[in-house]
Amino acid sequence: MTPGVEDSCVTHCNNNIVPLLPRNSVHLEFKNLTCTISMISMQKMGFEKKHILKGVNGCFKPGELTAIMGPSGAGKTTLLNILAGYTTQGAHGEIIVNGTSSCASKSAGRGGARYIRQQDDLRLHLTVYESMSLAAALKLADFSSHERKEKVYEVLSLLGLSATTQTVCRDLSGGQKRRLAVALELLSDPSLLFLDEPTTGLDSAASASLITLLSGLARGGRTVVATIHQPSALIFEKIDTVYMLSAGKTFYSGSRSNLIPALESADLRCPPYHNPSDFLMELASGEYDVDLEKAAKTMERFKPELTATQSVEIPVISTIHTPITLDTKKSKEKSLKGNAKYQQNCSKNMYRPSGPFRQTWILLYRNYLMTTRNYSLFMYRVAAHVVIALIFGYLYLGVGSEASSVLGNYVYLYGSMLLVVYTGKMSVTLSFPLEMAILKGEYFNRWYSLGPYIFSILAVELPFQMISCVSYVVLSYWLTDNPLEPNRATLFLATVVATSLCAQAWGYFIGSTTPTKIAVFIGPVLACLFSIFGFCLALRDTPYAFRWLHHISYFRAGFHLAVHSVYGFNRTKMHCSKIYCHYITPSTFLKEMDMADIDVGSNIALVLSTTVLMHVLTCTALWYRLNKR
Numbered sequence: 001m002t003p004g005v006e007d008s009c010v011t012h013c014n015n016n017i018v019p020l021l022p023r024n025s026v027h028l029e030f031k032n033l034t035c036t037i038s039m040i041s042m043q044k045m046g047f048e049k050k051h052i053l054k055g056v057n058g059c060f061k062p063g064e065l066t067a068i069m070g071p072s073g074a075g076k077t078t079l080l081n082i083l084a085g086y087t088t089q090g091a092h093g094e095i096i097v098n099g100t101s102s103c104a105s106k107s108a109g110r111g112g113a114r115y116i117r118q119q120d121d122l123r124l125h126l127t128v129y130e131s132m133s134l135a136a137a138l139k140l141a142d143f144s145s146h147e148r149k150e151k152v153y154e155v156l157s158l159l160g161l162s163a164t165t166q167t168v169c170r171d172l173s174g175g176q177k178r179r180l181a182v183a184l185e186l187l188s189d190p191s192l193l194f195l196d197e198p199t200t201g202l203d204s205a206a207s208a209s210l211i212t213l214l215s216g217l218a219r220g221g222r223t224v225v226a227t228i229h230q231p232s233a234l235i236f237e238k239i240d241t242v243y244m245l246s247a248g249k250t251f252y253s254g255s256r257s258n259l260i261p262a263l264e265s266a267d268l269r270c271p272p273y274h275n276p277s278d279f280l281m282e283l284a285s286g287e288y289d290v291d292l293e294k295a296a297k298t299m300e301r302f303k304p305e306l307t308a309t310q311s312v313e314i315p316v317i318s319t320i321h322t323p324i325t326l327d328t329k330k331s332k333e334k335s336l337k338g339n340a341k342y343q344q345n346c347s348k349n350m351y352r353p354s355g356p357f358r359q360t361w362i363l364l365y366r367n368y369l370m371t372t373r374n375y376s377l378f379m380y381r382v383a384a385h386v387v388i389a390l391i392f393g394y395l396y397l398g399v400g401s402e403a404s405s406v407l408g409n410y411v412y413l414y415g416s417m418l419l420v421v422y423t424g425k426m427s428v429t430l431s432f433p434l435e436m437a438i439l440k441g442e443y444f445n446r447w448y449s450l451g452p453y454i455f456s457i458l459a460v461e462l463p464f465q466m467i468s469c470v471s472y473v474v475l476s477y478w479l480t481d482n483p484l485e486p487n488r489a490t491l492f493l494a495t496v497v498a499t500s501l502c503a504q505a506w507g508y509f510i511g512s513t514t515p516t517k518i519a520v521f522i523g524p525v526l527a528c529l530f531s532i533f534g535f536c537l538a539l540r541d542t543p544y545a546f547r548w549l550h551h552i553s554y555f556r557a558g559f560h561l562a563v564h565s566v567y568g569f570n571r572t573k574m575h576c577s578k579i580y581c582h583y584i585t586p587s588t589f590l591k592e593m594d595m596a597d598i599d600v601g602s603n604i605a606l607v608l609s610t611t612v613l614m615h616v617l618t619c620t621a622l623w624y625r626l627n628k629r
């Protein structure tokens with residue numbers, strides 16, 4: 001840990017203020033790192049290997065802000081992803097964390113790294129304070145609520161967000177959103193922080209302020225690594241270590257202050273009044289006629305001359321904008337003293353995440369808050385069901401009790417199943433891929449485990465869909481004058497709700513396994529395919545090769561149950577207002593529709609077991625996607 005840091009920590013601990021300091025420093029080294037991706041090539045009509053990283057080496061130290069720079073496509077994000085353990089596909093080489101070596105293809109154990117991705121993974125309907133306090137509740141199980149509150153305010157003040165506590169995240173500026181993303185991860189004081197393009201989309205003032213902040217965090221003993229596309233001179237001044245990539249190879253790796261002498265050692269002179277980072281970028285982009293490999297080797301061999309008296313600049317963590325200079329020897333002594341006291345005072349494991357039950361409770365509360373802020377979505381959904389119920393009720397008014405309009409009622413029943421299947425399925429099929437992005441970030445940064453997350457999502461979505469279905473059924477069933485005998489009406493209602501929840505389970509599976517662009521057509525195509533069985537196509541007319549689809553179709557099972565609940569169970573003759581009604585006896589209709597002998601129990605079992613199966617498959621697919629690196 002950087003000297004001086006412990007001083008600040010001990011002061012905080014003695015004052016019973018939770019220290020905003022990392023517990024262990026992380027020294028990250030990587031050797032001969034390569035990344036090769038196999039991809040389909042249309043030109044070669046086969047697979048082609050793309051070498052993204054070509055044996056890069058480097059070392060990132062605690063207390064330093066390292067910028068990974070390079071032209072677009074140089075491999076910055078790929079390197080960051082591999083170092084963080086976020087994606088390790090095609091990666092080879094050695095990653096050494098505090099002396100412990102591991103293979104780059106394994107994602108485990110990167111010194112408790114936290115990764116802040118380019119897109120802001122924020123819950124936009126929560127306020128800044130709510131986002132922070134809920135994250136603190138998830139991450140800091142051993143803190144009392146008072147300690148958590150203090151910690152939240154401490155981090156918010158450190159990141160200059162104190163004035164925005166009651167602002168809803170969606171109303172924050174780009175820079176504030178980026179700082180909040182950092183604040184959320186700082187709650188657990190990570191020792192190793194990765195940020196992908198943190199300044200992208202920010203103006204120069206916001207970028208400079210964010211980089212100052214990251215530099216301050218690094219001074220607190222953290223290892224902070226950020227990819228930065230092209231830093232301005234002001235931002236470049238705040239960077240400690242520069243790691244320059246050019247076409248997947250290391251062009252320069254070393255301190256910012258040594259950059260100019262190192263370049264000069266390779267006969268590369270930065271023009272006067274030229275931003276050194278711009279010059280470096282121009283070189284790496286091949287804008288000068290320079291042998292980059294030869295220059296990189298010369299710069300690698302360059303050894304800076306050390307000055308006799310070395311001192312370090314260490315801004316105090318709580319006032320990071322006012323650096324103070326400490327003598328190295330003195331600070332070392334203080335550090336040792338402070339470290340002992342720190343260990344003594346802060347011996348409990350402060351960054352233990354909460355247990356599964358508490359996680360479930362917190363996530364449920366978070367979903368409840370987000371839903372109340374965004375209740376219009378729920379209202380629209382219920383309103384849409386009510387409007388359709390009124391339209392169907394008007395179009396098929398009284399068809400349920402009349403023998404001459406049995407076919408009309410049959411179409412109403414089919415239309416009802418189509419409606420609840422599509423609304424149940426599509427609402428989650430389309431929204432879940434968007435949710436996946438945030439889930440990936442939060443799960444990777446160890447906010448919670450998968451079980452509590454899924455439970456909390458279902459606990460909100462299931463009642464929503466049930467309320468929507470019930471409002472549709474009650475209104476339309478009554479308007480169409482279908483039998484109101486309690487057993488029939490209850491079976492019909494339960495069938496419609498269960499089929500809709502089954503479709504929703506399918507929606508979760510499709511949404512969690514396919515990108516939105518594919519999900520938008522796979523969802524309707526599958527619903528359409530399953531819906532022809534039973535209504536448009538009786539089993540006896542189905543070719544043998546496709547009969548299995550008839551048997552596994554939850555839509556067919558739900559539809560058969562719905563028709564049976566209305567016309568089955570020995571329903572007596574219906575009223576006929578015409579001279580002749582072919583279906584005056586409901587059993588005649590069931591026989592002609594090939595539904596006279598359906599097994600109610602096995603159809604209920606099919607709908608329920610498909611629902612459970614799809615949820616199990618969704619959990620498995622999610623677990624695989626979240627843990628596959």
Ligand SMILES: Nc1ncnc2c1ncn2[C@@H]1O[C@H](COP(=O)(O)OP(=O)(O)OP(=O)(O)O)[C@@H](O)[C@H]1O
Pocket residue numbers: 037039050052070071072073074075076077078079229
């Ligand atoms: N999974 C992948 N499959 C195929 N190519 C990939 C994959 N990931 C990255 N690449 C390619 O590797 C190269 C480096 O990508 P990377 O995102 O790391 O670059 P970058 O330096 O971060 O670029 P930028 O600054 O534009 O974000 C690019 O050409 C990219 O298209």
